[in-house]
Amino acid sequence: MFYNVQTYPLSGWHFGPAQPADLDIVLKSTAATRLGIPPVSAGDTTAGYQTTYPLQSTLSAGKDYPLDYKLGDMQRKEELEVGARGTLSPLAEVGTKVLYPRIQEGGGENADVAAAQLRALVAGLQGGPELNPGSVLATVKHWPGEGAGGEAGIVYDATTIKYHMIPFRAAMEAGAVNIMPGYAGSSYLDPGGPGAGDSAKILTYLRQNLGYTGLITTDWLPSGAWVNAANAGSDVMGGADPGAAGFTMAGFEQQVPLARINDAVTRILKLKFELGIFDHPYGDPVNGPYRFHQPSYTQLANQAARESDTVLKNNGVLPLKLNSGDNIVVAGDRATDGAACCIWSSYFHPDYGSLDQLDALKARAAQNGVNVAQGTAANPKVAVVYVGEPSYTHATAWPDTQPYLPADQLALIQNYRNQGLKVVVVLTLPRPIVISDWNTLADAIVVTYRGGEEVGPATASLLFGDYTPRGKLPWQLPRSLDQVLKPGGGDNQADANEAWDLPYDLGATAAERADIRAKIDAGQTVPTTYGNPLYAYGAGLTSWATG
Template identity: 90%
Template sequence: MVSNTRRPALSWAAVAGTAHYEVWINISRTDYDFTASGNLLDLYTKVAEPTGTTYTPTWDITDRWTYKWYVVAVSGSGARTTSTIRQFSVYLPDIEQVADGVNVVNGARDLNKDGTIEPYEDWRLSVDTRVSDLLGRMTLEEKAYQMFYNVQQFPLSGWHFGPAQPADLNNVLLSTAATRLGIPPVSAGDTTAGYQTTYPLQSTLAAGKDYPLDYQLGNMQREEELEVGARGTLSPLAEVGTKVLYPRIQEGGGENADVAAAQLRALVAGLQGGPELNPGSVLATVKHWPGEGAGGEAGIVYDGVTIKYHMIPFKAAMEAGAVNIMPGYAGSSYLDPGGPGAGDSAKILTYLRQNLGYTGLITTDWLPSGAWVNAANAGSDVMGGADPGATGFTMAGFEQQVPLARINDAVSRILKLKFELGVFDHPYGDPVNGPYRFHQPSYVQLANQAARESDTVLKNDGVLPVKLNAGDNIVVAGPRATDGASCCIWSSYFHPDYGSLDMLDAIKKRAATAGVNVYQDTGPSPKLAIVNVGEPSYTHATSWPDTQPYLPADQLALIQNFKSQGIPVVVVLTLPRPIVTSDWNNLADAIVVTYRGGEEVGPATASLLFGDFTPHGHLPWQLPRSLDQVLKPGGGDNPADANEAWDLPYDLGATAAERADIRAKIDAGQTVPTTYGNPLYAYGAGLTSWATG
């Protein structure tokens, strides 16, 4: 039933001999054990111990569709009798009344503006009832448009290209109210590491392994999006990074599938505000199915054994309540030999539904218009990034080539999701005042904490923390010292307009509190050089050639130059992917890895350098000892040229016997030890004190 109160009265039959009862409800929590498997929706909390056979909550239960509860009768001797599980929903929306041409009739929005409330408009009815009623009222064209983006230009479309400026988004949402049935869109964009407050990328968070913090970061993003009516994000990634040369390894959850899984549970639960999609959620879009970390966008190379490893975070995301999954560009030689990319491969999508039991929405990655019909017929529900105005595309042609049953199947999922989000009853945010609640100090502190916990000290020969005297000089050099954007990628942002500091300015600010002078590039008699090197921002392709996973000559020369002058060198390394560091490892007196640390990585790292806190982070991947652990001499980015196994974790420099053992453990469902191979720095490397090492 859908409750008509936030404090529903629960009752049950008496059990003879009972001293008291326990009432257990699967209320939403913020302190789940994100490392544990199992559906978050099936985790219960004891909320009361009444002696009678009724209980009414003393707090307001938030909107959610699947509240489960049961009662345990406890006798005087301690014997326990457990009831069956019962279920209810709570949905009491704040019905929006704005100047959008939609009147409120009998307490509900009259979306089709006919003066009466049809079942699909009545929030008091079940989601399934509303879906069935609305689907029956829609024309074929109205249905087909629900599968497409670009509501900015086509008001019948189901999806909005996000992110947008708050006023622009609000104008688009208002325009859709004028359509015949008033079906609202969902705005979703590549906000992969925060909406307005940028936190570290997932591989960086994997160095911190603070899953309750990951939950808070997802929840922070949810709160910022809800301020202005943005209700979706094309994140997080459920990918395990086992291929060193994959450019987007930076966006995934590191090399450890269990760490990636815990991170996915936390982020999905935070973004969706609980263990299932609900009217307070931002829709998480988990990607890129079926796991491009094992090969990259050109082709996934796992087989019937190693696929098990790469499915672990996808299963975890579903356990956390994810109901939207994005297939990637890559095909799978195992799931669909010789077939297309995942978004228009029926075999790859069928595996998702049949083998993982997934029933939610499937949204393609940004495919060209010529692939949309094939993608829909393969089982994709939403054409991600698809613009119905694309050259050579007609909606009529799409409707003719995609069977009605397939369109109905897809649109039923889309409508169900929108009703569960509550956007029919509360479609708008606050475009005027909402932006003033972006980037709050508490949000910045969360981003700073995430960067602090992720920063990884690989080496320290006694130069850290910085303990110089007032009046001493430091030189800060290197291309990443003033490259604020390197903290992020194209779908997350450095925010100088909010006061974000790059590495140079952050070190200057922190050094000033100790009376230490900071010079850029060169200065008089420096006692220390902090050299900021690494790769600038990129997404689909590395900034350096992907077959060059090592510092370029000019950055290496910076380190050598200071060392040759007898100046102690701290290397601060922006590390979006594993690279070879052997050629300068012995030149550095200390190495601090910042990964893609988000907008607060400068202040966080400066605080670390000056000893305001002890190191915490651990490498989320192995670092190769030499390039030949990755590639054959002269090799390129293809499996035949690889010395690492693209689908195996922890195998840099591994023997054939070690790789066989890794496979055997994966096949048996056992945890894979992180100690295989012969890397320069092992997975999980990182100092946790200021002792030299």
């Protein structure tokens, strides 16, 4: 029921990832215990174990569900190489709140797209429609849908909860048997109650209303919360270290009924038998060589980035038509920020040959005899400016109530525009931001989201016209901050000008919001055309025509 098996072999769970040799030691550490029950190693490998593919919101721009399945399957194969048997992903969250930092990890604003993606990823990770000895355990999160408010609190009601349950139901249909409650409570499911992992009402809704019978694994909790979480119905205490100060198993058993413990342990053992780890607990092979970053895997990650890259506008500058000897000038911190491609424990791997945006553009330009220089260049034909938000996890890199480019990045775009150059802006966009202040300064805008470690080569190929764009925005982009917040407002409901639980409502009228709610209540597809955003949900050019 606990983590930290590397120190406490009876814990049952290991928080990964780890180097192969270290993981092998951890997996074998339980062999000397009385029953020798092997652990499951799971970590925040949310977009790949070794080969890093685009985040889910990025994949939602591509909407290629067979490819999503292949990406999950690729991750499964890489984990099995070393005996890692779980991942703390995917997210079943619909991103309907602009200011929610973790909107980057979810499936976008369209619940049906998020649901289709969940089915594909769960099936790929688990190697089929149900858990089996070839599976990696998917952990679907964050119950009950933090996209409708964030970690501070979920705000949907009896109507809008229907929209936010769609991906969770899809994950269960696909065979998901492990769900992680988030930190947020729900004002509808448990008014005034605690976070989901400690709330008996929120967990009961999962089991009784959705018919879920699988494992419930909490998010990472302080030691004082473990008893409450177990009594509420959680089976595995995420991050729970049996060596924490003040914790004893005897004390835990005194405060948690034996029937509740047996219920949880029964589910855990059933899952481990289904994974086949009693027969094959140590990975295959355990001593390498490890088949990571295979050429076919890199190709899949590249395809995912290509299909997701979104061209929002193009005033005839793309694809780049340059002659041998021509110069491109490049600017912006994201040009050399390989880590901006990804988050958590899915990393950028230069040691495997991954290229950042600048190096990828140089490599592609060299094929045409075109020169690329950073900062300044002699008589450049075009400026490519790489802007956007660096990598982050729980909290945004920029102030959360300032979803727009900082002044120094805006100045770069303005500088090259003032020089009379054609300006291509390549935007790292993990969450919806306001781009109205520079939208007209750019001759072309290419959105790369968090595109995985092949996003550099994929984007460079796009700029040179090696393929036609096909990605489309997975959210609306606000026309102004006023569509999100009241002037001077903070990240709270009282200051919000958007409805945190409704899709497609930036700049929407009261009548439009009522219509969105009515369609959700009736179980109808919600049109994506409501409101008055700068760029609508689904915006993106699919040809090289000017637009």
